Amino acid sequence: MARQRFDALRLVEERKPVKITPPSSKVSDYYGENTFGLAVMQEQLSSDIYEKLQNAIHRSEQIDQNVADAVATSLKAWALSKGVTHYTHWFQPLTGSTAEKHDAFFELNKDGQAIERFKGSALSRQEPDASSFPSGGLRQTFEARGYTAWDPTSPAFIIESGDGKTLCIPTVFVSYTGESLDNKAPLLKALERVDKAATSVCQIFDRSIEKVQASLGCEQEFFLIDRALADARPDILLTGRTLFGRTPPKGQQLDDHYFGSIPSRVTRFLQELEIEAYKLGIPIKTRHNEVAPSQFEVAPIFEEVNVANDHNVLLMDLMKKVSSRHNFRVLFHEKPFEGMNGSGKHNNWSLITDKGKNLLQPSTKAKENLIFITFFINILKAVYDYSDLLRASIASASNDFRLGANEAPPAIISAFIGTQLFDILTELENNGDIKVKKGDNIYMKLGISKIPPILLDNTDRNRTSPFAFTGNKFEFRAVGSNANNARPMTVLNTVVANQLDLFKKEVDKLIEQDEKKEVAIIDILRSYIPSVKKVIFEGNGYGNEWVNEAKKRKLSNNKNTPRALSVLKESSTARLFKRMKIMSQVELDARHEIRLSNYIMKMQIESRVMADLALNHIAPTAIRYQNTLIENVKGLKDIGLEDQTEETMITIKNVGKHLIQVKKLAHEMTQERKRINSMENVEEKAIAYCDDVKEKYFEELRWHVDKLETLIDDEMWPLPKYRELLFLR
Numbered sequence: 001m002a003r004q005r006f007d008a009l010r011l012v013e014e015r016k017p018v019k020i021t022p023p024s025s026k027v028s029d030y031y032g033e034n035t036f037g038l039a040v041m042q043e044q045l046s047s048d049i050y051e052k053l054q055n056a057i058h059r060s061e062q063i064d065q066n067v068a069d070a071v072a073t074s075l076k077a078w079a080l081s082k083g084v085t086h087y088t089h090w091f092q093p094l095t096g097s098t099a100e101k102h103d104a105f106f107e108l109n110k111d112g113q114a115i116e117r118f119k120g121s122a123l124s125r126q127e128p129d130a131s132s133f134p135s136g137g138l139r140q141t142f143e144a145r146g147y148t149a150w151d152p153t154s155p156a157f158i159i160e161s162g163d164g165k166t167l168c169i170p171t172v173f174v175s176y177t178g179e180s181l182d183n184k185a186p187l188l189k190a191l192e193r194v195d196k197a198a199t200s201v202c203q204i205f206d207r208s209i210e211k212v213q214a215s216l217g218c219e220q221e222f223f224l225i226d227r228a229l230a231d232a233r234p235d236i237l238l239t240g241r242t243l244f245g246r247t248p249p250k251g252q253q254l255d256d257h258y259f260g261s262i263p264s265r266v267t268r269f270l271q272e273l274e275i276e277a278y279k280l281g282i283p284i285k286t287r288h289n290e291v292a293p294s295q296f297e298v299a300p301i302f303e304e305v306n307v308a309n310d311h312n313v314l315l316m317d318l319m320k321k322v323s324s325r326h327n328f329r330v331l332f333h334e335k336p337f338e339g340m341n342g343s344g345k346h347n348n349w350s351l352i353t354d355k356g357k358n359l360l361q362p363s364t365k366a367k368e369n370l371i372f373i374t375f376f377i378n379i380l381k382a383v384y385d386y387s388d389l390l391r392a393s394i395a396s397a398s399n400d401f402r403l404g405a406n407e408a409p410p411a412i413i414s415a416f417i418g419t420q421l422f423d424i425l426t427e428l429e430n431n432g433d434i435k436v437k438k439g440d441n442i443y444m445k446l447g448i449s450k451i452p453p454i455l456l457d458n459t460d461r462n463r464t465s466p467f468a469f470t471g472n473k474f475e476f477r478a479v480g481s482n483a484n485n486a487r488p489m490t491v492l493n494t495v496v497a498n499q500l501d502l503f504k505k506e507v508d509k510l511i512e513q514d515e516k517k518e519v520a521i522i523d524i525l526r527s528y529i530p531s532v533k534k535v536i537f538e539g540n541g542y543g544n545e546w547v548n549e550a551k552k553r554k555l556s557n558n559k560n561t562p563r564a565l566s567v568l569k570e571s572s573t574a575r576l577f578k579r580m581k582i583m584s585q586v587e588l589d590a591r592h593e594i595r596l597s598n599y600i601m602k603m604q605i606e607s608r609v610m611a612d613l614a615l616n617h618i619a620p621t622a623i624r625y626q627n628t629l630i631e632n633v634k635g636l637k638d639i640g641l642e643d644q645t646e647e648t649m650i651t652i653k654n655v656g657k658h659l660i661q662v663k664k665l666a667h668e669m670t671q672e673r674k675r676i677n678s679m680e681n682v683e684e685k686a687i688a689y690c691d692d693v694k695e696k697y698f699e700e701l702r703w704h705v706d707k708l709e710t711l712i713d714d715e716m717w718p719l720p721k722y723r724e725l726l727f728l729r
C-alpha cells in the first residue's frame, strides 16, 4: 500500500505545468461563443419571435408553439454550424448534481433518409428515464415518470467533450402530476414571488418600477490536490474528504510555500478554467485565497439568481473536467482537512429594479434611503422569522463538519450589519410616534435625512457571520461549497417575498386610515426592530459567549443536519410554501425524506470507508511496524544490549495500545451500523447515524489512527500525509 503513496509522490515530483493557448488575446473575441444568448437570438430570430421570447423571459409569459418552433429551428441551425451532433435537456435533480440524456439531432424521414431535425416540442419537453432519481416517495404517490421542460430564462449552451459537442438546454424536471422533482422549479417560483412582492413595495415609492430581479454573485471555494496523491487516498476518492490524517503543527512551513505565489500548475489550471468559462458566458474573475494551503476561490460577476446558479453548477462541472487535464482533483467538500479552513460558497445577494437601482444600496438622498431602509429591515425581519428554515436550507452531512467549526460561520443563524446601521436602527426604534404637519420636512422629522452615506468599505468585514451586510448586498456565507445554491436561494427569496407581502399589507392598512405614506412606512418598520435586533450579532461568532447569548435570545443552534431539517415538518413551513405557491406539502415532505436519506447514505459510506481503512490498511501497517520493532528488541537482547531496548519497548506498547483501540472501535462502529440499518423511520435513522455513529466513533477512531501516524515509520505509512497533499507544485 505504501508503494502507491511513494509512486504518487514520484509522479508529483515530475509534474510540469500544462501549456494553455487562449483562443484569442481578447476575451471579448470568444466570450459566450458557446451559448445561445441574447445577441445570437436577436440576430437569428425574427423581431416578432424575439420579442415574444423576451416577454417570456422577463414577464414569465407562456411560450406558444410557434415561438418554440422558431427558436428550435434557429437553435438547431446555430448548433449544427458549430459541429454539434446531439442535444440534451440539462436539469438539476434532487441528488444535487446535474443530469443529461443525449439525443441525436438526426432522424429518419419516411423514406428512410437521415435528416437533422429538432422541433419546438423537442426543445420544450423531454422524457428522461427518471426512475433512478430520488423522488422521496413522490413516485409512489404519483405517476412514476417525469418530464423536463425548457427554462427559456437560462441560455442554452454547448458542452465540448472528448467525443463531441452537445447542446444543453436548461430545464426543470417535474412529475406528470406537476410535482417538482428538481431544485430549479421551486427556485424559479421563488424568484417570481420575490419579484412581485418587491415590485409592489417599490411602487409605494415609484409607480414606474415594473420589475425587481434578485441577483447572485457566488464565491466558490475549493481545494486543489494532485490527482495521484488524491487517488492514493480511498477516503478522498469515496467521501471527498480525509477521514484520517494528522494536522501539521501550527505555523507549519506549508504557509511559506503557499503565500509566495500561486504555483504555476495552478495558474495554468485557473487560466484554462477561465477560458472555458468565458466561452460559456460565465463571467468569472479569479483570485486565490490565502486561508488554507491548496485552497482557492473563484468568483464571478453577479447575475440574475437562476442564471447565476446554472452558471455555478456548470462551473463546478468544468472545474472537475479541467482540473483532471492538469492532473489535479478539485475538492468541493466543505471540510476536506481537519484543522484547516473549510470551504463555502458565499451567496452575495441583492434586489435590483428594472431601472438598474440596487435596493440595498444606501444613498445620500433621504427619499432613496427610505427605500433602502425599507428593504433592509424587511429582509432582516424575514431572516429572524425564518432563521430555522434558512439553517435547514444549508444543512448537509458535509457542511456539518464546517458550520460551527472554529473558522466557519456558526450553525446559529444571525446577521451582521455593522455599527453604523445598527445605530440607525436604534435611533429609529427610539423615535417614538411622529406627527407630521403640513409644511414639515417629512424626512427630517422621520430621522431619515440624517442617515450618513455608508461607504462600501465602511461596513466592517465580520468574517464569522453567516449572513452579513457588505455595503450594498447581503452575503449568505453559511452555504456549503458543495451545495446547489438553488436551495438557500429558494428559501431566502421566499421568506423575503413573504415578509414584503406582509409589510405591504400593513402599510396599505395605515394609509387607508389616512396615515401619511412615509409615516406609515416608518411606523411599521419601527415595530419590526425589536425582533430584527434579536437576529443581529456584531461580535465574534466563534466564541462561546455567542452560543450563550443566542440561547438567551432563543435563537436555534442546530448543529447537525437531521435536527436542522426538522423544521421542514412544521406546519408553519408548509403554510409558508403553500401561501407563496412554491411547494405543496407532498413536495416538501419528499424533500425532507430525500435529504434525510442522503444524510444516512453519506454517513454510512464514511463509516464504512473509515472501518475499512482502519482494519485493512492501518492495522496491518501497525502490526508490521510492531514486528520490526520486536525483531529489533530481540536482536538487541541477543547481542547483550538489553539495556538499550527500553525506548523501543515503549513504542511497541504505544503502537499496541492504539492498535487495540482502532480495531475495537472499528468493530463496535460496524455493529452499531448494523443495528441502525434495520431502523424503519428515516428521521430516527438519520439521528442515530449522527449520534451513535458519527458523534460516537469518528473522532475517537481518528484520534488513534492519527496517533499511529506519528509513531509508525514514515516509509511504511500507506496514506499520503497532509503535508504531501497540501504541498502543491
Ligand code: ADP
Residues within 6 Å of the ligand: 215, 216, 217, 218, 219, 299, 300, 301, 302, 348, 349, 350, 351, 358, 470, 472, 473
Ligand atoms: P468580497 O470582498 O466579499 O470578495 P466582492 O466585491 O469581490 O466582495 O464581491 C463578491 C461577489 O459579490 C462577486 O461575485 C460580486 O459580483 C458579487 N456582488 C457584488 N455586488 C453584488 C450585488 N449587488 N448583488 C449580488 N452580488 C453582488
Ligand code: MG
Residues within 6 Å of the ligand: 219, 346, 475
Ligand atoms: Mg465575500
